[in-house]
Amino acid sequence: MVGGLLREAPAAASRGALKDGGRALRTVTDLGDLRTKARSFAKRTVTKDPIDVATGEVVLQQTDVELAGVLPLTLVRTHVSSYRSGGLFGPTWASTLDQRLELDGSGATLATADGAILTYPALAAGETVSPVEGARLPLSSRPEGGYTVTDPHAGHTMHFASSDGTLTRTLPLVAITDRNGNRIDLRYDDEATLTELSHSGGYRIAVDVADRRVRALRLLTGEGESTELVQYAYDEAGHLVAVTNGSGEPLRFSYDEAGRLTAWADRNGHWYRYGYDERGRAVRGEGSGGLLDTRLTYDPDGRFTTVTDSLGHVTTYHLNGAHQVVAEVDPLGHRTTAEWDRYDRLLARTDPRGHTTRYRYDAAGNVIEITRPDGRRITGRYHDLGLPLEVTGADAETIWRQEYDERGNLVAVTDPLGGTTHCSYDERGHLRAVTDAVGATTRIETNAAGLPVRIVDPAGGEVQYERDAFGRVTAMTDPVGGVSRYGWTIEGRPAWRTLPGGTAERWVYDGEGNPTAHTDGAGGVTRSEYTHFDLLAARTGPDGNRLEFGYDTEARLVSVTTSGGLVWRYEYDAAGRLVREIDFNGRRLGYEYDATGRLIARTDGAGRTTRLTRDPLGRITAQVTDGQVIAFSYDPAGRLVHARAPGSEVAFERDRLGRVLAETCDGATVHSVYDPLGRRVLRRTPTGAESHWAYDAASRPVALRTAGRTLGFDHDAAGREVERRIGPEVALTQQWSADHRLAAQSLWGTPVEGSGARRLQHRTYRYRGDGHPTGVTDLLSGTREFDLDPGGRVTAVRADGWTERYAYDAAGNLTDAVWPASPGDGAYDAVGERDHTATLLRRAGRTHYEYDPQGRVVRRRRRTLSGKVLTWTYEWGDGDRLVSVTTPAGQRWNYRYDPLGRRVAKECTGPAGVVERTDFRWDGPVLIEETRTVHRRTGTVTRTLTWNHRPGTFEPLTQAERVPARERSDGWVDERFHAIVTDLAGSPAELIDTAGDLVRMPATNLWGAGLGGDAVAGPCPLRFPGQYHDAETGLDYNHRRYYDAAVGRYHSTDPLGITPQPNPHAYVHNPTAAADPLGLAPYPLWENNRSLREQKSEVRAAALFGLTPVTLHEGAGVATLMNALHGESEIKWAVVPGEREAPELRVIPAGFGANGEPRTEMSHTVLAGVGGKVYAAGMGTALPGYPVMINRHSGHFLPGPETLVIGEEAFERAGIDFLSYSF
Template structure:
């Protein structure tokens, strides 16, 4: 044998012309010196892959040379037996790791009498690389063999065993195979390949699956296949129990059948049962060239495909979808240029008001891989893409948009690095990684940067973004076990969450940074998953839940145990049809809702527990076209019509006029005509973001930050709204009317740490290592939160009162976290106490308040139907099939508080005025829909909001601050005239008491279940009442942001622009409040009811993130008649992005600039301080301007200032800031001193030379050696 196997090289030479690809392949071998071996004998040796190169990096394969002996005549081998050389793969060297194989020698029969040696894998493992050194042993698997069995053992305890039996009658064909997976817990799953096809003897026809546990219990299932005459799968039978398998009818219902084209072997039909009575078939036909000609869905609706390019017959040129009303959805495809493989022009045809129109988009492609390099929409706006040598996206250039500083073009970049050493504080085990770096620029200035690092298995090891404001990386680090299962996660503050999984990859335990943990246990036989929570302080399990699945892993039951695992559970059940659609949902009170579907598995009918029916219908494109509800013999249809391209053109409610929609060529709405005839017009920037909205004489202009978030709203009538964002995407400042500013700061994890109110008040927030709010501080007064281990609020402590006592609210819960009791205490004295009981559905059945009990009843839809008060008073309610309240007995209870009057609305469908008794109250709103002013006949109030839509300051018409609110997870206190008043609540979140600083109860309230005020004793007028929401005395309505709620009838006064969910017909009633279950739900947005108890689970750090009312409110702003404008608080940066990204400014700089802006003096500002009157003073609009090199600057004493520099300053000589904020700003005199006498240094970024002057903690960034002041800040 030669000393070494030759290094094989596979050389491809590829040349291109405009259309065709020619390939030449040469195979030859190199010796160890790299010389081509010319010997025919050596060249005929089978080549072995040595190295592969993808244009970016090499994978290297190395081999072990072995000798194997054989003997044709004797079942034994000897030292002089003939030999054969074998090359065994022993190592694969990949990017940042290698895989190693070890082998063992064995023998096997050779022919009828002989024997030969062979090798088989005994072990495989992987090494990682650090500093070019291999380390560790990962994904280790050890293999042992015994006659007909092979066993794979992992270090984590998983064992997989294969057993083989062969049929000698068929020359060694496989007769039986057994595959067994064992865990250390004793669970095992065994798959028996019991039967094989008679022709295709390697294709199994029957599999038996056994699941076993340590107690010896067994679940047995069968799965089966049949095959066509050429070996394709003809039928596939799902996992069945023995009884189902042996029942021919049941077996056929769970079997999917396939047919194939006789020549091309493509699937021509797929048939399966949706339910026992309905066999569905989807079919595809092909032409003589094997091209798809038609595709017919299970409803028999056909899509036709045409191929009209004779020069390139494989290219599809037209798709036609025929509608039932005779219309056709037609799309044409054209192929031009040097490519012809991909469509370069796509044209869609549609009609609008009877006129035929088209929408055409254009694409270009890279030659080799077919990646899209440019995409031009129907309005001529182009997005461009570029790729690296591996075909990975490197750069995206978006169409232009507009910010308040002018047009900008965003470019997103991605860079890939194969060899990045990860070590130090970032990770516990240093290693070499693969990194993906993402950053974005606007007009060349970077505003976002992040980097992710991965191992060779694709496990994310480190994800970090660069906080441009703080000047630090914010990391999240991940750790894995030797088998790639996540074991820990570390946040930017070093808090560790750990994870444990079993050998099958199922999560077993999650432990938080405080040592509390969630435990998950699985029962293989019963198919259950049990979850519990174990707090670190008690070690006693709580929060017991059990979820049961069927054999197809569909959830069929969920149980919770309110009184612990020894008590009776509450259980919700689910049933499905044969296609997996949910057909029945049974709640814990045993009330069932049924669902039906069409042949496309689209929901067509919902029957609620009262037998009330809602029907749905769809068009050819799957769009919902009709909703039908019924009341007796009357049908209430809502009909929607869509164009051929699937956009809504008409919506006709059950009564009244329709709403109609028009669109541009890109399919974006440009005109909405509502039922009253009012037209709302919409315009867009090149990047398809909304630029302008107009309704009658009102108009709003939108300006965006480069990351797509609205940074400024400019209404034609009304106040502007502007946001200044931190680079993390959080709002730094919220500026209304260029005058009123609220400021916000955050920690590395995004928790809000400070709110600066208009009026010289700062509220600070602290969090524990679970990001739960622990302390709120304002004016030196501390409010603290205590928690149970699972995050439920245990107590709220208020600041110490003047007498030395303090207020404390305590909460207790049942085992599934429903509030059971609540106590409000003043020192040792109980002020109010509440206890709650529930039915199985979680509806409150009784409330005991200070010893007095009120009881409640509900119908099968969980709507409130009966109330029995402590004095014996009884009330009842009835509803129609659409959810409207039809009876409130006795005497229309609740109408006592009704205030008769007239409503008028503005062009944005917001309540503009309420007139009662000839006296009008008027309301104004900001462009995001939040009410900013209320003017009644007796007073005017302006409202100033934080970044979550909550009022933090109120002022009067003269600019005086009248009140400020301190918020935790609810309003904690109200500051009026320098004095603090503290809010106390009941379990529903209704304000019941207001207590002053001396401990006196100054206000007391009681309400009915709908929010009507039953009694009120008020020494301090204040608006927060039922559900902690703003109550308007003049109208008797509650302001819930999107809409106003009338408690006298339990309805909103206007329809919801969010149209509900078809799976819950109650939500389709756009006026009803909280599904007519006001005890258990709140609706703080006016858009979506939320369970009350969500508000008690977590502190502000979690309550107001994610799926909650504040983020929902911030996320969705609505235009008339449901045209939704999404305004996300995503990742954006401050106004001085170009500086920050070029490392000119530090976090201290940014913070100083933020502090300056926090003076609440922007534009013609009115700074609010206590009850003092605001002082008007001029800024950008009042200083003289000059144009220099085509750009407008403020000209102060001959020096040019940018608008940003002006916004950050308090220029003496142009007015004085009120409220003690003067020290936070930088007057022009200081700027002059710093430039004249400070130290200076130059930096060059993007070809621009800037001079930075520094002196006495002030930094001034300039261009042209001080002639132009770009920005200023303290450091």
């Protein structure tokens, strides 16, 4: 019978897979070797250039084709040096196309795409059985004929049958389907030779086969038309020796007589070689340039393997009889142990500190309970399809629930507070609509593959997409009709982009897909060079400045060298952890770690050491510097709830979603109320000032009610603000260019007499092609034109009757600065030439600077025209926090900070005590209120300023000034209210009241210093985004650092080193085009396209906290993941195209606040890049030592049923265990 097991199948092989050269599966899988052969690629523990430490097999997996869709079309190849059952790509390569089922009297054997061979017991028609060993992929005999193998987690089914309907022993793969009926058919000719793959979404891949080998894969794009995707070449023995992609360059392979891979050479000519012992185990690996050289030795009894890296450091892997790693001892002797079941599911893991995490599974292999090292449990309950119905968090109260339709599509998600999001799908499982918890619906139209071609947001804004035969976006029409066009390489990398206004960008790549040149919208070219294994060797910007990068033989960055010869160095311990940095100025930083690899101490350039204490989950519980202790405590979900430092403490009250309801700092509380979508609708400051927000269906703010006034906001369909109503009599209007740049602003007031509005202010802006401003025309101050160098730096500002001039060196230092300052202006004595030692400013005009070993200014001396010397002295504390300043007048100012590093007070002391004090209140990283108290002979004067900012930004919108009123119950009376109008940089330009009375901020030069005698102090102390002006020092407090506008640089080194930019003391490269709200990392202010602008701002939000995505390569392991999370537990993940287009897993903390401060949410765009291709994305929870809880929730990536599976596979490849749930 065809539908049952062929107990008397013909002895001859089928005309399918076996005729293509593959060895019969059963002959290579005896009963004693079933487990070894059943190991999946993702379950192996491998070295850096993958060698399996248990078996010595060389393993390599590559993706040749990946076409997106609800059911993605993915073609992979996997080499295993012991594998001899391949066919279409040679005997040692398994592949998607070689998957087949072999039947005999004792059962069935499956060849998978990742090189595993699964053996099944005998089954009759209509029965289902699981393999004896290996992945739980049930085999079913179909009553109607043929067999299926189902992946329950993916929801995909492979169909096996004779290609011509005859009774055969070997059944090739004929189709792949999902639960929604999407389908990939494999078509064969009359000779049972594979000729084509046909996708129900319209994709067609031609398979060119000759001499039983695949010679090429082509995408069929029309009648008789095709695009060649990959070419393959073979040697006389039939081994795959070359793979040529769209670059036209081959990736080459070499083999020994036994068919084992002995070398590969990439498309840039770099290579890696393998050597084997007499038992066929790889015992050495050698990379070009000595990179990643490795030696392996095996215990004769198979109990352990030692791996020696290129620097002589040894890692030992202890094994059990099932080839599972039960203990790993790193080069420093730290031991991590693990327990497994027979199916490679992790049961327990104990870290080197003795902390154990345990796991329980149901019969289907779903994780149903995780017991953390602190004893708390995370539990899950599942649907019959293996989809999670309910997940309960470690607090036993945070519960996520979800519902599915009969096909396993997620139709409802209910959050722990009861808010429910509903999803609907068409008959093919294509997402059609998402309705949020308040009833707003986003509608999606898709193509046949399930990719969006039209998205309409809840407010009616519509974005349309055109796609090519690959499914890639070739044109996007934004909600206001602007069209952006895109070109791609065959591998899916961006080749060019044209924006609605005609600005174009282009990219060029080498054979390995590394970008070697990028031409921006202004014609500036950034060039990149690469060394072994795609490591960036040098980058030259449009201005000619060059950075060179050096690496050790373990591919770790060891040096960065500038055009001027400055060198930043990095040193590592035997376990590969950074232990020392030596910066451009010779400053030495040291780091220490515990046995698990977590940072426990850091020593700054002045020799001051800060030590960190961590709990069993790796969270920082104490920070000790010079005997001063800062203590942190967390809720069960790992969120900060309390921090205490000497003289200051912060406490957070959160809801079950982690949103901050109350933040109390030193007894003063900021209260917040949110709607069901998490949008804040009310904020109450410590002095009782309330702000009420309202939003439209697209979550754009439409009204702010505060201090008895109301601001209204109107947006166009693209989400750009076009009008702001400031009370009934004043309005701000804005116009935008086709490329979504701000083109004009006008302030209007009610006319004094007559009809028509009265124009109070008007500005227009002009830009270079890359978005850098080239000019501003201002109704009140005239015109400024900006001369720019190729890198976008301003070399001159030309205005009516005056000019500013600036020059720079190769390190990015300002070497000369001239502007029309007045002798009475404090910045006047900084005008002129400047001297530097590396990146330390020594002299600016007549002002001299001295530094401590940590690179902080400790003394500033200014010689006036009269010959008098004015001196400021600075004292610094932990974390480069300025703790006191003594001014030339002898005043001493002291600065206090909360445990999270935010400045909460400054005070001036005199002989009689405190003369003046200002207290600051924060909303996360945003300053929202100050209360200034001045003690005079005539009495005490107190004044409070309260600010509101546009939600999620540092853009100030209002300032309210109040004074105490004892006769009022709330204790305060409103004295003045102003709306704030910002300039292009986001700095306050004008303050205007609801009657139309305009107050201008003082005129400044490019860098914010007083211009032409204008006082730097003004009606508002806010300066560049995130900055607050201190009149006593002339400096601007910038959250993590202090900025000196007179010289356009910071008084201390960037805590993030040179990750944000090459000069760690410099401000942004161009203050009209970039800002640095936290004093950590610059980001551009304006972008060419709204969606790209939003994405880029999200990427930069991560950069503000020094966060960059971490790629989890094959076998990266959980330690790599945990080190990437900076002590956070919640993550965002994405699977994106990596090297050779293979799916690459990237992770980043879901939110971050330095030293545990209230978190700023990160974006999935940070992982995928701006406009980047995404295979899958989601969120998760990761705590040391236990599986990551992952889901497929992303606001940027429309989730299909298959996306979670892609993520699961990626985590498996990385060697990280997980619990998956679909919300």
